[in-house]
Amino acid sequence: MKPNNKQKLTLSKFKNMYGTYHSSLIIFAEKYVQDLSLAKDIVQEVFIKVWEKDVVFLSQNAVKSYLYTSVRNKSLDYLKSKEFSVKKQLSPLEMSILESDSYFEKELLMEEVSRLVHEAVNTLPYKCKEIILLSLKGLKNEQISEELSVSINTVKTQKRIAYQKLRPMLNGAYVFIAFIFN
Amino acid sequence: MKNNSINKISLIAKKIAKAKLNKQKVDSVDVSSLFNEEDASEIMGRLEEGEFIKRREKKIKNIEKTKNEDWENLLLKLHPTPKKNYLLYFSRIAAVLVLSLSVYYFYDKQPEQTIQSNDLTNEDFVFDEKDVLLKLDNGKVEVISADGSKTLVDSEGKVIGKQNGKQIDYKSVKKESVAKELAYNVLSVPYGKTFQIELSDGTKVHMNAGSTLKYPIQFIKGKKREVFLQGEAFFDVTKDPKHPFIVATDKLNIRVLGTSFNVSSYEEDAQVNTVLVEGAVCLYSKADAYNKETSVSLKPGRKASWKKGSEVIKIKKVDTSIYTDWRYGKIRFKHMQFRDILKKLERHYNVRITNTNEELANQSFTATFDIETIEQVLQSFDKNYKLTYVINGDRIQIK
Numbered sequence: 001m002k003p004n005n006k007q008k009l010t011l012s013k014f015k016n017m018y019g020t021y022h023s024s025l026i027i028f029a030e031k032y033v034q035d036l037s038l039a040k041d042i043v044q045e046v047f048i049k050v051w052e053k054d055v056v057f058l059s060q061n062a063v064k065s066y067l068y069t070s071v072r073n074k075s076l077d078y079l080k081s082k083e084f085s086v087k088k089q090l091s092p093l094e095m096s097i098l099e100s101d102s103y104f105e106k107e108l109l110m111e112e113v114s115r116l117v118h119e120a121v122n123t124l125p126y127k128c129k130e131i132i133l134l135s136l137k138g139l140k141n142e143q144i145s146e147e148l149s150v151s152i153n154t155v156k157t158q159k160r161i162a163y164q165k166l167r168p169m170l171n172g173a174y175v176f177i178a179f180i181f182n
Numbered sequence: 183m184k185n186n187s188i189n190k191i192s193l194i195a196k197k198i199a200k201a202k203l204n205k206q207k208v209d210s211v212d213v214s215s216l217f218n219e220e221d222a223s224e225i226m227g228r229l230e231e232g233e234f235i236k237r238r239e240k241k242i243k244n245i246e247k248t249k250n251e252d253w254e255n256l257l258l259k260l261h262p263t264p265k266k267n268y269l270l271y272f273s274r275i276a277a278v279l280v281l282s283l284s285v286y287y288f289y290d291k292q293p294e295q296t297i298q299s300n301d302l303t304n305e306d307f308v309f310d311e312k313d314v315l316l317k318l319d320n321g322k323v324e325v326i327s328a329d330g331s332k333t334l335v336d337s338e339g340k341v342i343g344k345q346n347g348k349q350i351d352y353k354s355v356k357k358e359s360v361a362k363e364l365a366y367n368v369l370s371v372p373y374g375k376t377f378q379i380e381l382s383d384g385t386k387v388h389m390n391a392g393s394t395l396k397y398p399i400q401f402i403k404g405k406k407r408e409v410f411l412q413g414e415a416f417f418d419v420t421k422d423p424k425h426p427f428i429v430a431t432d433k434l435n436i437r438v439l440g441t442s443f444n445v446s447s448y449e450e451d452a453q454v455n456t457v458l459v460e461g462a463v464c465l466y467s468k469a470d471a472y473n474k475e476t477s478v479s480l481k482p483g484r485k486a487s488w489k490k491g492s493e494v495i496k497i498k499k500v501d502t503s504i505y506t507d508w509r510y511g512k513i514r515f516k517h518m519q520f521r522d523i524l525k526k527l528e529r530h531y532n533v534r535i536t537n538t539n540e541e542l543a544n545q546s547f548t549a550t551f552d553i554e555t556i557e558q559v560l561q562s563f564d565k566n567y568k569l570t571y572v573i574n575g576d577r578i579q580i581k
Contacts, residue, residue, distance in 0.1 A: 018253060023245045027238060036244060044256060051260050058476055065188040105191060106221055109213075112195030113229055114238055117202050133239075136202065138232035166203050 014051060017063060022047075024115045025071050031107045032075035032098055042078065046070045068108055120166055128162040131155055190216055198229065301430065302396050302410045306368045312532075314377050316350070319365040319399065326350070328375070336365060342399045343367075349378045352399060361400040368396045371413070374532025376509070383407060383420050385427065388509050390414035391529040392448065401425065414446040416509055419461075430468060434488055437472055438463045443480075444506045450525055457485045457505040465495060512552040513559075520545050520563075524580075531556040537580040542569055 022043065029039035046067060049055075057063045076099060078084055090098070097103055121132050134144045141159075145152045197211045209226040217225065228234045306317065314326040320337035326345055334343040334350070343352040350369070371377045371389045379387045382400045385407070389395055393413025401407045407427040419427045421440025429436040431447035434454050441461020447454040456465060458480045465486055466477035478495050480486050485500040504514045513530050515523055521543040524535045533556055537543055545567060551559050556578070560571050572579045 015253075018256070022249065022252075023242055026245050027241055030241065036241060040245070040248075040252065044252065044259075047256055048259055056478075061188050061192055064192065068188075101187075102217070102221060105187060105216060106225055108188075109191050109195055109198075109216075110225060110228060112191060113198045113202065113208075114235070116195060116199035118242070120199065120203055137235050138230075163203075163205075 009051065009054060009056060014047075017050075017067075018047060021063070021067055024111050025067055027114075028068060028107060028111050029071050029075050032072065033078055038078070039075075042074045043071060045074060064112075068104075072104055124162055124165055128158050128165070131158045132162045135159065187216065202229070302368075302394065302412060306394065306396055312372055312374070314348075314372065314375060315370045316345075317368040317370075319367065326369075326377075334367075336399060348376070349380070351380045352382045353380045353384050361398075361402055364398045364402060364405070365400070366396050367399055368394060370394045372532065373529050381407075381409075383422065383425075385420045386418040388416040388418075390416075390446075390508050391532070411445060411447060413448050414444070414508070416442070416444045416506055418442040426472075428472075433468050433490065435466055435468050435472070436463050437466065437477070444502075446505070448525070448529075451522070452490055454488045454490065455485055455505065456480065456487075457500060457502050458482050459502050459506060507550075510552075512550060514550045516548045517546045518548070519543065520547060523547060527556065527559065531559075533576045533578055535578045535580065539569060539581055542567060542580070 025043045025046065026036065026039045029042045030036050033039055033042065049070065050066070055066065057066065079090060079095065079098065117136065121129055121136070124132060130148060131144055134147060135141075139147065141152055141155045144150075145155050148155075194211060194213055194216065198208050201208050201211055208229050209222075213222045213225065314328065316324045316326050316334070318324065318334070318336065324332070324334075326332065328348050330345075331347065332345040333341055334345060336342045341355055343350055343355055345351075369377065369379060369389065371391060371393050373392045375391055377389045379389070379395070379397070381387065381397055387395060387397075387409075390413060393411070393415055395413075395415060396410040398407075398409075403425075405425070407422070407425050408430060409428070410430045412432065415429075417427075417429065417438075419438050419440050419442065423439050427438045427440075429438075429445055431445065431454055432449070434447070436443070436445060436456055438461065441463060442459045443461070443463055444457040444459070445455070446457075456463065460482050462479060462481065464472070464474075464477040464479050465488070466472055470476070478486065478497070480497065483499055483502060484497050485502075485505065486495050486497050488495045501516075504516050507514050508530075513526055515526065518526075521537070524537060527533070528535055547563070547566070549562070551562075554562070557573060560569075560573075560578070560580075563569060564571075570581045
């Protein structure tokens with residue numbers, strides 16, 4: 001069964017999906033398997049599955065739901081595998097925490113926030129971006145000025161510009177998630 | 183993972199991201215609908231923590247270093263370039279092997295209860311233990327006796343249809359006037375029986391046991407042909423591209439132009455199944471208006487199953503006869519769980535079965551029955567899987 005072309009996951013939609021979620025999914029998988037390169041493999045497998053199964057998504061949340069749930073399931077499968085058990089044994093308590101919905105929801109929420117912030121900041125001009133990133137890390141204006149060897153006034157001006165540019169996005173006038181259904 | 187919480191998480195994430203970028207404290211966002219206090223303070227704490235952001239940034243850098251390379255590797259895996267001599271050989275086998283495929287169909291909108299005014303209402307459900315009942319447009323209920331015949335009239339006394347045995351015909355009756363407004367009849371088939379209707383447009387509906395269908399006495403030119411089903415029916419729809427034919431079930435609509443297919447939407451079943459024999463049908467959420475782009479289209483030889491409450495429709499290539507042979511008095515199932523088989527048996531034999539054997543309930547079976555009695559059916563299960571049963575009139579107990 002191939003649904004009509006509009007619904008079909010085209011390569012460009014697939015690439016868009018990969019671009020949007022690839023990094024976040026890896027970071028999310030790493031919260032389970034504690035190993036970044038392994039997390040990469042897991043995410044790669046999930047994307048192969050999406051393509052081969054020809055999964056059709058009709059909303060952004062559906063994409064999210066499918067991808068994150070698949071990554072979690074694959075990660076948990078790994079933690080229960082023989083391959084893993086020779087390296088390390090998780091206690092039943094640790095395992096039950098990792099398997100819980102609340103762990104999934106917590107980690108997903110934090111990663112979503114980070115992804116959205118990262119995406120919004122990425123739309124800024126380079127200098128603004130650098131300053132905002134440091135500011136988000138909790139650095140004070142003086143510290144930023146030192147770190148980037150620019151004047152405090154530059155930091156303040158750039159910050160103002162940044163927030164001006166971010167404001168329309170924050171008000172929702174600008175869609176700052178790269179929708180794959182455009 | 184419920185989609186509901188994904189929606190909530192997405193919404194909350196957006197709010198927190200906004201707060202962060204607005205230099206507001208992130209804990210101004212209320213997360214209590216999803217998280218308890220302890221989790222909430224952990225989340226807020228970590229999101230404010232500079233160290234958390236730094237660590238993530240480091241990982242992102244590491245990931246992005248190989249991102250393009252990973253993408254290319256992925257493409258290679260998706261489109262392997264097999265050697266030529268393998269190609270012919272494998273493409274044939276692949277066609278046979280790729281039998282099942284899932285399509286994920288998500289209702290984007292919350293399923294608001296937009297009950298169409300003509301939809302089946304509680305009052306439409308008139309059930310009888312043993313007789314087929316017909317509810318007329320004036321609310322009067324007639325008993326249809328399977329070996330009798332009857333002339334059906336509407337509230338004004340005009341002849342609208344003829345019943346002959348297990349069949350009602352609305353088509354061949356000469357209409358005295360063209361209907362201007364839709365008037366409905368509701369037919370209810372009890373357990374243990376089936377019934378056939380020929381609608382005014384010539385569409386044939388074969389109704390399975392324990393089913394109710396609401397349909398206009400006469401379809402109106404310029405309006406879509408819409409009927410409402412609870413239970414199971416096989417439709418052989420008369421082709422009329424100007425007037426799409428819609429079968430509305432509890433939450434799902436099936437839209438066709440002219441085709442034959444089977445719909446099973448029993449209240450007690452967890453799934454709504456649509457099996458297409460020929461032609462083409464589209465499935466879409468009842469909460470939405472029909473939209474070519476967001477509805478799921480089904481090809482012949484496929485079954486679409488929607489698990490109630492989920493946002494997913496799965497499509498699978500099937501032997502359609504398994505789903506339509508009930509019209510010839512057969513009960514067929516393939517890899518079906520015993521708990522679901524019981525529901526089928528109850529409807530077919532008009533019995534009430536209680537099963538306390540949980541392990542058996544989860545077992546799957548494949549079989550075909552036609553002339554067997556319910557006792558013979560149970561015996562054949564007993565041969566494959568030890569079970570004890572007690573038959574007491576129309577009550578059966580399985581342990």
